[in-house]
Amino acid sequence: MKVAILSATPEVYAEALRGRPDVEVVATAGWDAFEPVLRAAEAGARVLCEYPSAAKETDLKAMVDAGGDRLTFASPACHxxxxxxxxxxxxxxxxxxxxxxxxxxxxxxxxxxxxxxxxxxxxxxxxxxxxxxxxxxxxxxxxxxxxxxxxxxxxxxxxxxxxxxxxxxxxxxxxxxxxxxxxxxxxxxxxxxxxxxxxxxxxxxxxxxxDLLSLLINDFLSEDDGPGPDxxxxxxxxxxxxxxxxxxxxxxxxxxx
Missing domain, CATH: 3.30.360.10 (Dihydrodipicolinate Reductase; domain 2)
Incomplete structure (x- = not known):
């Protein structure tokens, strides 16, 4: 499974994904330079996003449109x-x-x-x-x-x-x-x-x-609809x-x- 991470601290999620079977992190970026993750989403990667602290709605909408049902926003308490x-x-x-x-x-x-x-x-x-x-x-x-x-x-x-x-x-x-x-x-x-x-x-x-981060990652990688925000x-x-x-x-x- 190809995964992209959109976060100010992508290493947190990359570390949690390390060692997971059949998972390849193909792109990481922050909202100030999110084009690599957007391209990965358009190519079919599953995307884990953090909320932007400052971004335009048009940028967020572009990511939502590209990610579709493969997009999950990182809100650990929901999991x-x-x-x-x-x-x-x-x-x-x-x-x-x-x-x-x-x-x-x-x-x-x-x-x-x-x-x-x-x-x-x-x-x-x-x-x-x-x-x-x-x-x-x-x-x-x-x-x-x-x-x-x-x-x-x-x-x-x-x-x-x-x-x-x-x-x-x-x-x-x-x-x-x-x-x-x-x-x-x-x-x-x-x-x-x-x-x-x-x-x-x-x-x-x-x-x-x-361990909310582990639960979030498990739901993110699942084929089922997770409880976190789409x-x-x-x-x-x-x-x-x-x-x-x-x-x-x-x-x-x-x-x-």
Missing amino acids: GEAFAVVRKGIADGGIGDLTTVLGSLDTSADGGVLGTAAPYLLDLADAVLGGEPAQQVYAQSNTVLNGHGAEGAAVLTVRYRSGKVASFDLRRDPAATGRPAVTFIGDRASVRYDAGPKLLDGVDAGLGGE GEAALRTFRIIQAAYESAQTGQPVDLT
Whole structure:
């Protein structure tokens, strides 16, 4: 299987793929020079993408069109077995009618938190909502925690067409784990998914949970449709992020058509 990687740190995924039988990494690039990966996608390679921290929608759309159903966006928390249980429980009516999604994510990634953290929360909401389009986006941000002009903290609220609402708290923290926590609230109960639960061992505290990168790679290489975001889901998320930047700048909600 020929694989291409579109990431600012492609070596992370290349290392995870090393030693896998019948896998050949044929191209790696970042969004600032993504043409080799685009050509590999057009030639039939399977493509694993990270979200662009800064890119044009036309570039993202070109990659989605080229990759088709061979394109997967790297959103590790979507691949957790625990998330699969939560998602099924919600679909089966375990919390009643879903009304609200509350999430938080601290990130150590460079750049503003709207671009580096929000996509991974939005992906979890998108998976549970079955790809329902957003109707309105509102965001507030500040640069206090970052100090480099990019937002170091933000609150993002998304209203979907059915009236469901998602609200996310995003922060930059050099010691962050980068694993989201999300609570899904229904009219009868609620359920929480934590992609990086803390485990206590005597006086030491450590990060527990699943090996999400391995689960992502396994799903990416599978012939079946994986739980992670495909190209169309990535476009939905990208448009929400762009609207969030506009809202944070103007101080007003932004409607999506």
